[in-house]
Amino acid sequence: MAEGVEDMVSRRTRGLDRAFEILEFLRTKRQPMRPNEIATEIGAPRSSVYELINLLLRHGIVDYQGGDGRVFLGRKLYFFGTAYAEQFDLMRECEEMLVRLSEQTRETAQMCLLEGNKYTVAMMREGVRAFRISSNIGELVPIPWTASGRLLLSHMSDKAILDFIPPEDFVLPSGKQLDHARFLAEIRQATKDGYFTFNSEVENFTHCFAVPIFQAGGQCAATLCLVTPKEDGLKNRERYLESLLSAAREVSERLGHAAPGAMSG
Structure with a gap:
């Protein structure tokens, strides 16, 4: 029986x-x-x-x-998703921040997460400029291709990171192989700085900004990002970073993270 x-x-x-x-x-x-x-x-x-x-x-x-x-x-x-978003503090807190960021900067603002061993855009607010940059929400992207990936893995050891990411994901859209040592060094530097910015590996005309959102335990739970035209991103770099860091600090505090100084940069 x-x-x-x-x-x-x-x-x-x-x-x-x-x-x-x-x-x-x-x-x-x-x-x-x-x-x-x-x-x-x-x-x-x-x-x-x-x-x-x-x-x-x-x-x-x-x-x-x-x-x-x-x-x-x-x-x-869809109804399951909306019920989840209503109860999940991170999603609820980020929604208003994305609106604020897109209004302050006129650029596309995103909240990004890990999905398994990939990166994904979980929420997005398009900018108000005539030329808009957007992404497919929920699309899975190799972590090394992204600015956020340098922050979302910051809690892991070097070995754990290399074990976690599929080897083929280190091949960039251009076909070039991303050096493991360089990637790991960028993660450690981004952790120290409290942000990461670079010219996109996916769209060669965009510049990406990412800052960490910390949960109560101090681990990076998600990132707030701006995706901008390359020239505008470089010209407004300090102002955009200031807006992102302020927004991420507020969300982190609401989630119970008690060390906002860790996000200064």
């Missing part, structure tokens, strides 16, 4: 794992797909994928979109 119960629990656990794998796959692909295509891409039996998608459809977790039986993330996930 006990073996039968354990087997049932094991099957349900595998089913949940597979369901989350389907949802994560759709989030990453960012387009509707047919169940048989999903099964092929994730290397799963078609029968189990069809069964799980039918279950997800019944609960509104995925919806039919685009015709031909294609499915994508469902509208119920």
Whole structure:
């Protein structure tokens, strides 16, 4: 009897794992797909994928979109997300700061996080200038390509950082290999300075600013960022950094971080 119960629990656990794998796959692909295509891409039996998608459809977790039986993330996930944002202090506190930053600087302001071993933009407020720079919220980007990555890994040892980041993520969009020692040195310098700025590795006409948001324990939980045209970013560097550092300090204090001096730079 006990073996039968354990087997049932094991099957349900595998089913949940597979369901989350389907949802994560759709989030990453960012387009509707047919169940048989999903099964092929994730290397799963078609029968189990069809069964799980039918279950997800019944609960509104995925919806039919685009015709031909294609499915994508469902509208119920939006309501889950809004409920999460209402209760998650970091998201709530950052929302007003992004508005303030975009108004102060006229540039695109972002709140960025780690998602597994990747970087992602979690929230964004576009600037009011005619030429706007934006990113896809939730898109996964290699950490070494980003200014924020130099801050989000600051709590880790050098070895832990190199073990954490997939080797292929050190290949920049230009095809150039980012030297490990240089990357680690930039992390330690950014930790000391309390910010990191550079010309974007992804868009060659932009300049990126990132400052850390600290949680109560002192670890960098997220970053506040500005993404600017290169010339404007360099011309207004001190003013933009002052705005970012002030905003990040306020959010950190609200999250219970008691050492705002660590963010001076």
